[in-house]
Amino acid sequence: MTIPLTGRKALHSVDSNRGWWPIIRESFSGAWQQNAEVNVNSVLSYNAVFACQTLIASDIAKLRLKLVKRDSDDIWTEVQNPAYSPVLRKPNAWQNRIQFFECWVLSKLQRGNAYILKERDQRGVVTRLHVLDPTHVTPLVADDGSVFYELRSDLLAGIDEAVRVPAREIIHDRFNCFYHPLVGLSPIFANGLAATNGLAIQSQATRFFQNGSSPGGVLTAPGAISDETAARLKEHWETNYTGANIGKIAVLGDGLKYEPMAVKATDAQLIEQLKWSADVVCSTYHVPPYKIGLGQMPSYNNIQALNTEYYSQCLQILIESIELCIDEGLGMADGVGVEFDIDNLLRMDSVTQVNALKEAVSAGIMAPNEARSKLGLGAVEGGSAPYLQQQNYSLEALARRDAQEDPFAARSSVPDAPAAEDETQAEEDRAANDNMAEEAAKALATIYKGLR
Structure with missing residues (x-):
């Protein structure tokens, strides 16, 4: 609009x-x-x-x-x-x-x-x-x-x-x-x-x-000179002995003298x-x-x-x-x-980057494939889930442990007594096993008798 x-x-x-x-x-x-x-x-x-x-x-x-x-x-x-x-x-x-x-x-x-x-x-x-x-x-x-x-x-x-x-x-x-x-x-x-x-x-x-890295200088004469002469000498000097002509030989007469100016430290x-x-x-x-x-x-x-x-x-x-x-x-x-x-x-530099990705994978923050993608590598089978060590426990499990009266009390190595129903079931299982053994013995006796 x-x-x-x-x-x-x-x-x-x-x-x-x-x-x-x-x-x-x-x-x-x-x-x-x-x-x-x-x-x-x-x-x-x-x-x-x-x-x-x-x-x-x-x-x-x-x-x-x-x-x-x-x-x-x-x-x-x-x-x-x-x-x-x-x-x-x-x-x-x-x-x-x-x-x-x-x-x-x-x-x-x-x-x-x-x-x-x-x-x-x-x-x-x-x-x-x-x-x-x-x-x-x-x-x-x-x-x-x-x-x-x-x-x-x-x-x-x-x-x-x-x-x-x-x-x-x-x-x-x-x-x-x-x-x-x-x-x-x-x-x-x-x-x-x-x-x-x-x-x-x-x-x-x-x-x-x-x-030519020269700061210039001063032409001096032993006596007084007119403004016209001074201007002519200045123009002649700048035309013939400065810039690209620096270093050429100058011929001076009538008592003229060239004094180069020193460069100040602050100017340098x-x-x-x-x-x-x-x-x-x-x-x-x-x-x-x-x-x-x-x-x-x-x-x-x-x-x-x-x-x-x-x-x-x-x-x-x-x-x-x-x-x-x-x-x-x-x-x-x-x-x-x-x-x-x-x-x-x-x-980061390659060494630091690999170490950082290694720590992230080890801590379960990143999946291996996520770390590989950071390095420009393709995904691999089984690498899409974060992993942790088996001995690691969740905070919830640790909280249940700490809620006990004595969280660090040693556990007894003697197994608990079986419950009544478990004992009854065990007796029935033993009786069934005995019957099966007795029947098997009778069958074998019959077989041996026939062979004789």
């Missing part, structure tokens, strides 16, 4: 200076007056920003999205549903699942907002999902509080001209809503200045090394300054610096703990936000939802 730009409801756009505008005007007090603007497009070229965003987006996009349903035992199991499975497997005609979620997460990290347009069939079922350009979308609020979105032209999504759509046709995944509940704030708001500083350091270092610490800028960027994305090649790589004996920390501090909120947005956006019924398969993300 779309409504014309001149609809009946009075729609008001949210404050465009509250985070989603391409330029963050005030990174610090007085930044605008000093012309210290932080441009998002420039910041994206900083290596730490690029590395953090692409790392997060690729780690989420590589996870398989499962459609799950809660069964009678309150366990979520993977299912297939013709109303949801096709669009989850192939979101649209020009993106596969990985490309779609990469685009979703990058839009959220770069602009603080991800806008996904739903495309429905004649039944009203969502059959396509399109990630929109966040700079072409404006949230609108009507006088009665209802929310709309103004969409400008987007040919990939099939939008030929500007339209306004109600909120039910948009999945809006927003990040860090500091100023307005409909306007997300990108981490660039916090790391933009550090990234700009890092770019400036890199640019200065490039010019420095293009000049480019690596430390760049590392500080990159660390600030990592902190705003909650990415451990070693993940993007900064700092010391931790030892390999705690891979699972490191991945779990990375997941809980950085990825979990993004993953669960996408899951909830899809559940609500596709109108899934109660007890049905989507989950990212995070097993591959939190995978």
Whole structure:
């Protein structure tokens, strides 16, 4: 459903200076007056920003999205549903699942907002999902509080001209809503200045090394020279003895002398300054610096703990936000939802994984076939039930034992006296046996007599 730009409801756009505008005007007090603007497009070229965003987006996009349903035992199991499975497997005609979620997460990290347009069939079922350009979308609020979105032209999504759509046709995944509940704030708001500083350091270092790692120098003359002569000498020196011409032999006359300038220690610490800028960027994305090649790589004996920390501090909120947005956006019924398969993300090293599965099977928590499936192995006969040792007792049996007056009293080894009815039955059995023996003896006697 779309409504014309001149609809009946009075729609008001949210404050465009509250985070989603391409330029963050005030990174610090007085930044605008000093012309210290932080441009998002420039910041994206900083290596730490690029590395953090692409790392997060690729780690989420590589996870398989499962459609799950809660069964009678309150366990979520993977299912297939013709109303949801096709669009989850192939979101649209020009993106596969990985490309779609990469685009979703990058839009959220770069602009603080991800806008996904739903495309429905004649039944009203969502059959396509399109990630929109966040700079072409404006949230609108009507006088009665209802929310709309103004969409400008987007040919990939099939939008030929500007339209306004109600909120039910948009999945809006927003990040860090500091100023307005409909306007997300990108981490660039916090790391933009550090990234700009890092770019400036890199640019200065490039010019420095293009000049042959020489900081420049001073030409001095024994007497006074005119401004025209000074300008001519400066131009001649920069043209012939700097940049690609560094190292050429200069012939000086009239008492001219060249004195190279020494590099200050603070100016030479480019690596430390760049590392500080990159660390600030990592902190705003909650990415451990070693993940993007900064700092010391931790030892390999705690891979699972490191991945779990990375997941809980950085990825979990993004993953669960996408899951909830899809559940609500596709109108899934109660007890049905989507989950990212995070097993591959939190995978342990092989030795630790096998030991953990072994303990789970030994404790009766998992069936052998369940453990085998975790290792990519097929099921075997008899492996579908959990097993325990024979000497293990249930809590109910132990409770009955403890309810006795003396639970640990030694049991008598002398058998109890037989009951009266048991004794009578035993006597009858013995008499029957005696009769059978007597009859057998008579039969044998008859046989022997006939033989004689």
